[in-house]
Amino acid sequence: MKLMSIKELRGKIILKSGLHIGSGNMEMHIGGTDSPVIKHPHTLEPYIPGSSLKGKVRSLLEMASGLMMHTNGGVISTKILSKSDLSEEDKDKAKEIIKIFGSGGDDKEENTGIGPTRVSFADCYLNKDWKKKAQLNRWQLTEVKSENSINRIKGTAENPRFIERVPEGAEFDFNLTFKILDESDEQLFDRLLKGLKLLELDAIGGSGSRGYGRIKFEFADDKIQQKYESLNPF
16 A cells, blocks of 8 residues: 555535534623634634534445444444445445545554545635625624524424524635545545535535535536536435
8 A cells, every 4th residue: 555646625615504513612601692603713713624524524425325224323434344244335335435534543443455544624714815805895704593492382482592603605715635545546536526515415514404504615626626516426
């Protein structure tokens, strides 16, 4: 196994709806939001963590593989390869996912022939050109959306909560690198593109079922963009 090349995929993520990726700050402030978005500690600008992208793309590819019944909903790891009821085709699917995204730190099984993680996602920060436009137009970088539940008998709103979101239309710079360690890894790169396509059809962050987190990818490489647009992820 030898490092043959490193592919770089650059472009933009354009929000098609409000995005909420929580900061994990659960401290309540008077007049504050119940759930703030994650922000860079120096600039206080919202961003999309690479870990959020990687985790969601991986989970969607694992769902599409049909292997969840063998993991009870857990992350696919090399442990699955020792299952006697797994077909060779399913084992190959599992190996592809592990090669792309890596295996968990608590995975003690042998992974000979799989090698190191191929993909590396970078954090996505606000696109500079879009940020200048936002400053000129005095656009806010986040919004606070009020949500509540409806009492089915009274028909009244109850339990109000305030969720911070990055508004629709915001643009972030996107970047990932992909290691080619074998000629067959070119096919793995195509599988990764399908994962990004699945993400575009689904959502990232919280409250995706309520319309949050819809995104669109625009790649800097025209050939990659054309290939991506023609992909059928299923």
